[in-house]
Each structure stands twice: as C-alpha cells, then as structure tokens.
Amino acid sequence: MHWLILLLFLLPLSISIRARESSSPIPIPIPIRRQLELDREFEVEVEEEEEEPLRTSVLQSSLLLQFCLQYRHIPRLTYFTCRNPETSSGNEEELRAAFAAKNAQLIKSLYRSQLFVRIVRLDVLQQTGGGSASSSNDPRRGGRVQGRPGPGPGPGAGPGFGFGFGFAQSQSQAQSNAEWLDSVLSVDALRQIVAVDLACGAQSRRLLDLASAKRLYSDKFHWLLIEDFALFNRLEGGADEHLQLQAKQLQRTKDEEDLRLPTIEDFMEGLNLYMNTELILAKRLSEAANYTLYDVWNPGLNYGGRVSRTEIGSFTPSEGVRLQTWYRRTSTVRRRMNMQHARVRCMVVVTNKNMTGTLMYYLTHTVSGHIDTMNRFNFNLLMAVRDMFNWTFVLSRTTSWGYVKNGRFDGMIGALIRNETDIGGAPIFYWLERHKWIDVAGRSWSSRPCFIFRHPRNTQKDRIVFLQPFTNDVWVLIMVCGVVTVCILWLLTTIEWKLVPHDGAAALPFMWMWRLPIRSLAETFSEQDICDLTEVSMFPPQKTVCIMQKNSPMRKVISYGLRRVTETGILTYHFNVWHSRKPPCVKKIETSDLHVDMDTVSSALLILLFSYGITLMILGTEILYSKWHRRIIIKFS
Incomplete structure (x- = not known):
C-alpha cells in the first residue's frame, strides 16, 4: 500500500519534469542536458528533504553553467567566493556551515561540467585592523557614504582604492591587494567569465573596488554578480522561537551594519563602469528557484554619467536564461x-x-x-x-x-x-x-597630394616640351628654392644628430600638408584654361x-x-x-589637341641618356678612388 502511494506521488512529478524538458524552445547539448537533469534530480531531492544549502548550490551551478555555455558561449570561468561570509545573525556558526556546504556542492558541480573553472577565495581581502569601521566613513557621524573616484580611464589614473564606502586601507595593503588581483585576473586575448558571490559582503565589495581601479570592467571580462541571500534568510527565519527572538534583538545591530555596507546598487554608482562594460546582476528576490537579471553599465564615471540598471530577463533551472526580445535582438552599442x-x-x-x-x-x-x-x-x-x-x-x-x-x-x-x-x-x-x-x-x-599644371597646347616650339608649363623665370626660382631647402634640411639634420641622442632611427618632425586652393580656379581661370589642367599624384x-x-x-x-x-x-x-x-x-577635347610625335619626347630620351652617362662616370670615379686608396694603404703598411 505504501509503495502504491509513493508511485502515485512520483508519477505526476516525473511527467511534469519531462513535459518541461520537451517544451524547451532552445536545443540543449548532451553534456549540458545531462548536467541539468542531475541538477533537477538534486532539486527534487532537496525540496523533499528541505535541505537549503544543496538547493541553493544546484540553482547557482545551473545559473553559472548556462550563463557561460548557453548565453555567453565562453567556457572560461573564474568564480570568486569566500569561506566565511560576513553575517550579524546570532546563529553564525550554523550559517557558515550551511554556506560551506553550499560552496562544496557548487564547486563539485562546476568541476563536473565542461567549463575551465578557477575558484578564488576572497578571504585574503578580509579587513584587518578595524579599517572597515572607521568613524570617518560612518554615516551616523557625518561621514560620507558615497564618493567619486579621481582620474578617469586614462593612463594618468591613480590607484584610487576605496570610493568612500568605508574600505580604508594602508598604501602597502592596497599595493598587496592590487598585486593579488593581477595574479588571479590577467588581461589576455581570450575573454572570460568572472562570477562574484555577493554573499561574501565587504570582501566582494573590495574585489569590485579593486577591479574598478584596475579598469577591468571592459569587454575582455564578462561579469556576473550573484546576490542570493535565500540561504541566510531561510536559516534565520526558522521555526525556532529562541532564534527568532535572538534575531529581533540583533536587528538594531544589523541595521547599523547595513549603514556601513551599502547595497550593491548604491555601491556600483562609484565604480568605473563604461560603455563597453559587460556586467549582469543576478538577484534572487525570494526563496523561489529563480533569479532576476539586470544589465548594468555607465556612460563613464569620469564623463559625469550615472549607472543604468535595466531588467533584461530571468533565470530558472527549467527554462534557463530567458531574455527579453528587445535585448536579444540588439547589440551592446545599440542598446546604449x-x-x-x-x-x-x-x-x-x-x-x-x-x-x-x-x-x-x-x-x-x-x-x-x-x-x-x-x-x-x-x-x-x-x-x-x-x-x-x-x-x-x-x-x-x-x-x-x-x-x-x-x-x-x-x-x-x-x-x-x-x-x-x-x-x-x-x-x-x-x-x-x-x-x-x-x-x-x-x-x-x-x-591625395598632387601637382596641378596646365597641359601645353602646342608642342611645336623651340623650348623643351617638359619646360613649357612654366616660364624660364619660374623654373629658375624652383631650382633655387630646391637647393636652399636641401641645404637647410642637411644643416638641421646635422645639428640634430649632434645634440640629440638617437637609438638608430630618426623621425622627421614634419607633416607636409598640401592645401590646393581649387576654389579659386573657377574664379580666375577661363573655361579653356580649366580644360588644360592636368593632375599628377605625388603618391597614392x-x-x-x-x-x-x-x-x-x-x-x-x-x-x-x-x-x-x-x-x-x-x-x-x-x-x-x-x-x-x-x-x-x-x-569637348579634340584629337588634334593630344598630338604627340617623336620630337615631343626626344628631350626626355636625351635627359635619360645624359643621366646614364653621369651615373657611369660617378661609378668609374669611385672604382678608381678605391684602387688608389688601397695602393696607398699597402705602400705605407
């Protein structure tokens, strides 16, 4: 009789699970499907046994798996968590034990998946020396709760650790934390997912603060911030009347803790988020097995922008990441x-x-x-x-x-x-x-720098055809200016090599800009003159x-x-x-205007032959000088 009742209870549950799997609109690969089946089996067992640590671990592992492989298609994950979350509840030991059990199951699920996973503990960022309780940052004593960083995203930006949220650090400690972050998050050619468990409290805020100072909120890192306090709320809100009374007595202390540690929404107002920031905030607003997803970005804190936080969808283990249509069909730039x-x-x-x-x-x-x-x-x-x-x-x-x-x-x-x-x-x-x-x-x-000159109308003249575009006086002035320019450049180059040390490469500090007042051509040139104009490009x-x-x-x-x-x-x-x-x-150009005969180009051929002769004469002179110099060396040696 008991087996019959158990069979009748499990049969609708099995049918319901298979129906949800068959109605999924997105095909799921076999390794991910197997992982989801295992997660759902865990979830059913957890709901029956009411074991919240396992339920939360299954939910978060499913979120990370689908976010990396199904949504972002990036198989590299760096997950930041901690051993001892900060809590002000009376049952602190029980909460930490439950949090450790959740993390153990979560890490085990991630290592069984197809991801390249790296687990990083945030306990190294735990505040020491009472810096977090600095009275200068206490809002109850007139301190500031929220500030703005100094320099923007340029190379001149300083370290800037701490944005007025009470994270006071010494210079040596800030340098040590910065070196630690460089060792766990390095910028390379491959993109990666960075997931942060916000249940770690001030430790997770310090990580976000360090990443802001290092300008890591770029398209190289896709951030996923998980805010899930269902585990804490369930254990703190149990049926034990003694624990409920103790929680009420500690409510005032908890409120004071909340004043010192701002909400994640207020905290992100002081982070260096940009137009190309890829950051998703996943919030679990109740004990239900679902997360609400928000897209977070900023036009630029150094530009005077403010954080924009938009709800873009949700996540459930059965349906996966469900995004709104407008978000899926637009690129990051068009959405912002x-x-x-x-x-x-x-x-x-x-x-x-x-x-x-x-x-x-x-x-x-x-x-x-x-x-x-x-x-x-x-x-x-x-x-x-x-x-x-x-x-x-x-x-x-x-x-x-x-x-x-x-x-x-x-x-x-x-x-x-x-x-x-x-x-x-x-x-x-x-x-x-x-x-x-x-x-x-x-x-x-x-x-497109170029020369513009008038094409000669008649080539049958005594002068060489290549000299006909300009008068003799103009050609003489061009030659004089050329010689003067070469001498000046030689003098300046000699002085530069003597005064300025070089490493083997010299750059000419000149930028040649050829401004051609073409607009004046239509005003000063006749129609016939315009038709005679010809352009010769200096270089492509x-x-x-x-x-x-x-x-x-x-x-x-x-x-x-x-x-x-x-x-x-x-x-x-x-x-x-x-x-x-x-x-x-x-x-209309007439054919007679383009008449070119052998007499027209003969001057160019003569110049070419003359250049060959000059070249051969210089070569012969160098050969004779080399032989004469060699004989003198042999004679004196």
Whole structure:
C-alpha cells in the first residue's frame, strides 16, 4: 500500500519534469542536458528533504553553467567566493556551515561540467585592523557614504582604492591587494567569465573596488554578480522561537551594519563602469528557484554619467536564461545609445592664427574653408556621432597633431597620453610609432597630394616640351628654392644628430600638408584654361583615422557611429562641403589637341641618356678612388 502511494506521488512529478524538458524552445547539448537533469534530480531531492544549502548550490551551478555555455558561449570561468561570509545573525556558526556546504556542492558541480573553472577565495581581502569601521566613513557621524573616484580611464589614473564606502586601507595593503588581483585576473586575448558571490559582503565589495581601479570592467571580462541571500534568510527565519527572538534583538545591530555596507546598487554608482562594460546582476528576490537579471553599465564615471540598471530577463533551472526580445535582438552599442549628456573632452588641431569667433563656430562653419579643412571635416563627423549617442563636448585646441620632442609626444597625441583629453577631434596618419600610445576608431579624411599644371597646347616650339608649363623665370626660382631647402634640411639634420641622442632611427618632425586652393580656379581661370589642367599624384591616397586614448571605452562607440554616418550619406555630404573638387571641363577635347610625335619626347630620351652617362662616370670615379686608396694603404703598411 505504501509503495502504491509513493508511485502515485512520483508519477505526476516525473511527467511534469519531462513535459518541461520537451517544451524547451532552445536545443540543449548532451553534456549540458545531462548536467541539468542531475541538477533537477538534486532539486527534487532537496525540496523533499528541505535541505537549503544543496538547493541553493544546484540553482547557482545551473545559473553559472548556462550563463557561460548557453548565453555567453565562453567556457572560461573564474568564480570568486569566500569561506566565511560576513553575517550579524546570532546563529553564525550554523550559517557558515550551511554556506560551506553550499560552496562544496557548487564547486563539485562546476568541476563536473565542461567549463575551465578557477575558484578564488576572497578571504585574503578580509579587513584587518578595524579599517572597515572607521568613524570617518560612518554615516551616523557625518561621514560620507558615497564618493567619486579621481582620474578617469586614462593612463594618468591613480590607484584610487576605496570610493568612500568605508574600505580604508594602508598604501602597502592596497599595493598587496592590487598585486593579488593581477595574479588571479590577467588581461589576455581570450575573454572570460568572472562570477562574484555577493554573499561574501565587504570582501566582494573590495574585489569590485579593486577591479574598478584596475579598469577591468571592459569587454575582455564578462561579469556576473550573484546576490542570493535565500540561504541566510531561510536559516534565520526558522521555526525556532529562541532564534527568532535572538534575531529581533540583533536587528538594531544589523541595521547599523547595513549603514556601513551599502547595497550593491548604491555601491556600483562609484565604480568605473563604461560603455563597453559587460556586467549582469543576478538577484534572487525570494526563496523561489529563480533569479532576476539586470544589465548594468555607465556612460563613464569620469564623463559625469550615472549607472543604468535595466531588467533584461530571468533565470530558472527549467527554462534557463530567458531574455527579453528587445535585448536579444540588439547589440551592446545599440542598446546604449543614450549617454545621458556625458561630458567628453575633445581636443582639436587649429593652425589658423587669425581665427575669429568661438572655437565651435569656427569648426562648424565654412569661414576660411581652405584652412584646417580635414580637421573641421573630421570634427563635423564627430558632431553627428555625438548627436547619435547623446553626449556633449568639452572642447580644447592645440596647434600640433603630436610629434616626438625630447622623447615625448606633444600636441594632441601627448594630451591623450597624459589623460588631458578623451578623444582627438582632428584625424591623423596612423604610424607604427603611434600604435602603442593611442587607439583608432575608423577612417576619416582621404589625403591625395598632387601637382596641378596646365597641359601645353602646342608642342611645336623651340623650348623643351617638359619646360613649357612654366616660364624660364619660374623654373629658375624652383631650382633655387630646391637647393636652399636641401641645404637647410642637411644643416638641421646635422645639428640634430649632434645634440640629440638617437637609438638608430630618426623621425622627421614634419607633416607636409598640401592645401590646393581649387576654389579659386573657377574664379580666375577661363573655361579653356580649366580644360588644360592636368593632375599628377605625388603618391597614392592616404587615409586618416580618428583617435582616442589607448583602450578607451569610446572606441566601439565612435567606430559604430562613423559606420552609420557613412551608410546614411552624412560623410558624403560633409565631404562635398569641405572638399573642393576640380572644376569640370565642359569643352569637348579634340584629337588634334593630344598630338604627340617623336620630337615631343626626344628631350626626355636625351635627359635619360645624359643621366646614364653621369651615373657611369660617378661609378668609374669611385672604382678608381678605391684602387688608389688601397695602393696607398699597402705602400705605407
């Protein structure tokens, strides 16, 4: 009779479990399916035996497994937990024993899975010396509860441990903790999941604080913060009247603990979260077997942004990670297109010494459009990206793009390295020596230096055809300027090699910018003269790029924005505004105008033969000098 009752009780439960498995909309691989079956078997046993530690461990292991393999598709997991969670309850020993049992079962489940798992204990961050109870950070005594870090994400950011939440540390202790974090979380080419058990209290907050100072909230690390206090609540709220009375007596002490340790939502307001932060907060709001998932990010604490926390779905062992439709169908950048009027510092290169009006007016209007053309073109593209993502500019100007002087970069690149600005408003040529100092986001202005000259109408003249575009006086002046330029460059190079030490490579601190006032051609040249114009490129077109600080969170934002600007035709519009094209020739070219005979090119052949003769003469002179020098050495030796 008892077996019949037990069979009738287990049969609907088995049918229910199989029905939930068959209705799952996402196919689950065999290893994960087997793990889920084991987890559900554990869950059924736990519900029957009312063993909360095992129930919580099964729930958290299932969450970690599906978050890594099904949702993020990253099989590398670093799980931060602790041995002794901080609690103010009277049954402290029982809570710690239950927490240890939960961790043991959880770690066992993770090691049985397909993940590459690393378990890290947070007990090394446990506060010593009473620093956490510092009265200067106690809100009951007028201390501050919440603060803001100093420097932003630039290279000039200091250690900055502790954001005013009562985590006072000595300098040596902060250095030791920073070295410990470097040893357990290293930035490499592969992405990884970082899961943190927030039940560890202040220890988990200190870990998040250290990661903020190390700028680890980037797309290299996908963070999962698990806030699950069901185990503590169940044990503290048991049927034992003595424990309930003791819990009431300790309620006042617990409230004071809560004042010193802020909620995770308030704590994240002081963390260096960015646009590219991948952080999910999983909160278990009741003793039910489910978590509510929140997407957490910030436009940038150094930009004046505030934390955005949005509910994106839930997790249950039976249905897995269930995300809202709008979240699944959009990328990270598109979900975060409202930067809440963040203040982004932008430095622009302005070479016009006679600039009038405000800097913003000069950059956005075509006054003296032939000066600083590519800089103003690039800034107008960034203006379109700014409007797309809803941020604001804090403008500054300089006169140099950035070249090495006395071993350091000056100008715009130097400002980016020193964290004096966030992005560069002027495009640059991306050289190898600049690669390790800055990041690029996309192509901007296309530079095509060239010569423009009038094609000779009649080649049947006494003068050589290649000298006909200019008069004799012009050619003489060109030769004189060339000789003077070579002499000056030789003199400057000699002085530089004598005064400045070199490591075998020298960089010319020059940037040749060829500004062609093509707009004046249509005003001063006749229609026939315009048709005679011919262009000869100096070298292939070179692309310029937008720049920002190294490892800047704005890189993906600007890259996506520039692609959208290109796709929608905004780039073409601004290119037509700022780029002056050659006036079109409306006259039909006659065949007689292009007559070229042997007499026309004979001068070029004569010059070539003359050059060969000069070359052979120099070669013969060097050979004779070498033999003569060798005989003198033999004679004196």
